[in-house]
Amino acid sequence: MSGFKKGLVVAAVVVAVPAGAAAAVVLVDHGHGPTVTHDTAYSHITTQVHAWARGDSTRVRLMVEGLPPGRTFGAHVHTGTCGTNPAASGGHYQHSTDPAVPLRDREVWLDVTADAQGHATTTTTVPWAFAAGTAGSVVIHANPTNPVDGTAGARLACTTVAFGHHTEGRAVPGS
Numbered sequence: 418m419s420g421f422k423k424g425l426v427v428a429a430v431v432v433a434v435p436a437g438a439a440a441a442v443v444l445v446d447h448g449h450g451p452t453v454t455h456d457t458a459y460s461h462i463t464t465q466v467h468a469w470a471r472g473d474s475t476r477v478r479l480m481v482e483g484l485p486p487g488r489t490f491g492a493h494v495h496t497g498t499c500g501t502n503p504a505a506s507g508g509h510y511q512h513s514t515d516p517a518v519p520l521r522d523r524e525v526w527l528d529v530t531a532d533a534q535g536h537a538t539t540t541t542t543v544p545w546a547f548a549a550g551t552a553g554s555v556v557i558h559a560n561p562t563n564p565v566d567g568t569a570g571a572r573l574a575c576t577t578v579a580f581g582h583h584t585e586g587r588a589v590p591g592s
């Protein structure tokens with residue numbers, strides 16, 4: 418019994434240390450969805466978006482369930498929040514409009530490929546923090562992203578995420 422209690426105390430101390438570290442990873446933004454499904458063939462999918470900040474960089478993860486196995490779908494961070502009109506989510510978030518920088522390095526692309534169970538997860542890290550109000554959603558498209566112009570076909574589903582508002586602000590233990 419006393420050994421069990423001692424173990425709990427040790428675990429609590431280990432978890433507490435990273436929260437105070439300078440380079441802590443903090444869950445800052447989070448969205449569950451989809452907020453809106455634009456194509457009824459995808460009305461059964463579920464989405465989760467998480468964003469973590471670490472210093473000046475941001476790690477964004479898109480998780481989707483219920484997709485057709487084996488297919489790849491383009492997905493991006495968009496500027497607007499989701500609405501019943503697919504165009505409501507606006508264009509792609511662009512951290513820079515400098516045409517000398519490849520699109521994939523100034524937008525946030527989260528293309529996902531479904532496994533045999535229809536699950537898909539993609540994580541990407543970008544070297545910036547989102548300013549509040551500049552990015553409002555993650556949109557899943559019908560086709561893989563064209564690396565030249567960033568297009569990916571029709572908008573299938575949209576998940577609203579208030580990037581940069583830091584609605585979460587929780588330190589992630591052990592990271």
Ligand SMILES: [Cu+2]
Pocket residue numbers: 492493494495509556558569
């Ligand atoms: Cu898009």
